Amino acid sequence: MELAVLILLWATVLWRAPAAFRSPIQRSLWVTFATLTVAMTLRLPDVMLAIDEGTGVHNLATLLKHILGIVSAAALLEFVFGITGGSTARGRRLRQALAAMTLLVLGVLFFLTPRTAEAPDYFESKAGEGGAATAYLLVWYAYLGGALLLATLLFLGARRHAAAGWLRAGLCLLGAGTAASVAYALVRALYLVLALCGQTDDGMDAAFTHWTDVAKHIAIVLILVGSLLPAVGVTSRAVRHWRRLRELGPLWKDLTDAVPEVVLHEELGRGELRIRLHRTVVEIRDAMLALEPYSSAEDRRRAEAVASDSGLAGAERQALAAACRIEAARRAKLSGVPPLDPALRADPADRAGAAPRPDEPGELGDLDAEAALLWRLELARRHPAVQELTARHPAGGTREAARP
Numbered sequence: 001m002e003l004a005v006l007i008l009l010w011a012t013v014l015w016r017a018p019a020a021f022r023s024p025i026q027r028s029l030w031v032t033f034a035t036l037t038v039a040m041t042l043r044l045p046d047v048m049l050a051i052d053e054g055t056g057v058h059n060l061a062t063l064l065k066h067i068l069g070i071v072s073a074a075a076l077l078e079f080v081f082g083i084t085g086g087s088t089a090r091g092r093r094l095r096q097a098l099a100a101m102t103l104l105v106l107g108v109l110f111f112l113t114p115r116t117a118e119a120p121d122y123f124e125s126k127a128g129e130g131g132a133a134t135a136y137l138l139v140w141y142a143y144l145g146g147a148l149l150l151a152t153l154l155f156l157g158a159r160r161h162a163a164a165g166w167l168r169a170g171l172c173l174l175g176a177g178t179a180a181s182v183a184y185a186l187v188r189a190l191y192l193v194l195a196l197c198g199q200t201d202d203g204m205d206a207a208f209t210h211w212t213d214v215a216k217h218i219a220i221v222l223i224l225v226g227s228l229l230p231a232v233g234v235t236s237r238a239v240r241h242w243r244r245l246r247e248l249g250p251l252w253k254d255l256t257d258a259v260p261e262v263v264l265h266e267e268l269g270r271g272e273l274r275i276r277l278h279r280t281v282v283e284i285r286d287a288m289l290a291l292e293p294y295s296s297a298e299d300r301r302r303a304e305a306v307a308s309d310s311g312l313a314g315a316e317r318q319a320l321a322a323a324c325r326i327e328a329a330r331r332a333k334l335s336g337v338p339p340l341d342p343a344l345r346a347d348p349a350d351r352a353g354a355a356p357r358p359d360e361p362g363e364l365g366d367l368d369a370e371a372a373l374l375w376r377l378e379l380a381r382r383h384p385a386v387q388e389l390t391a392r393h394p395a396g397g398t399r400e401a402a403r404p
Helices: 004-021 024-041 045-055 060-084 089-112 122-126 130-160 164-196 202-256 273-294 297-311 316-336 365-379 383-390 397-402
Strands: none
Touching: 004 273, 004 297, 024 060, 024 202, 045 060, 045 297, 060 089, 060 130, 060 202, 089 130, 089 164, 122 164, 122 316, 164 273, 202 365, 273 316, 273 365, 297 316, 316 383
């Protein structure tokens, strides 16, 4: 299990590396996982032996592992304070000072502990026998438990204010992972107290170490998955926006060919999918408004007749009628027919839109709903009845006759 968790950690560190250069908050999260990954790597027997034999200092790998663990917990605190907006310069300095003090105390206790032999869990094996070894572990668990308890409270507090979806689920798992880590540190510290009181034996030590390590690995996996879920949500939204852009492409092209002046020419990056979709929706709506003077009352009556004969109902029927009107207006504009006098136009209350909009297209919060309405309009434009109507009534044919 430990090797699987370590592979997952390294994959996460490599995947998140580019984001670390773009955002201080993401940099804190990357440092959290990078230091935790190296600390877990130092637990591998071959790595531990190479460091200790190479330096000639028994159990130096253990000290390095715990130093990295403290840095990881401190970076996680900075990440959660960053996403919750509760950080201040004074608070940051206090947290950094506490972490530095903990590192100093660990270093002193490490060199005060007699380390006469090399062992993977030397301090755990000597806990209860020597004051320095026991104090070393208690300081380590105290900082780990305290930092992760604060992170747990912040994650769960942020969850209550997060919108439902991937972000909230991610915060829940992050809170669960840090809570499990707090329980791990607390149980380990309590076991040290039992060891000091002589209430443990070798059999209990082995079972306790195994199950607390399992709990630690579960906590790490929860934190990893929790940190990935918001990214899954971002990717899901990006895919949805990309798909909507492709779906609305034909409608956008046909309308802006008729009304090219509505097109904004500011360049956007290929990755700015949400902004590109927003602009596409706005340009489609602007083009529909610009085509309204080319939609006559007769076009409206024909569109309603086609919609009634289609057998559709509700939003689909409304979209089909709108598609008929828009196609008639678009073809009239492209054929060079001048805009109609107000008296000859369709009812101004009957906009050329596909359906009543939840809000103005400038409202980014309703972008998905707005795009869905326009996609319904594009589907209606493909209906055979729309093509048949426009074929039977060429653009501008009856309009000239209707003019006074």
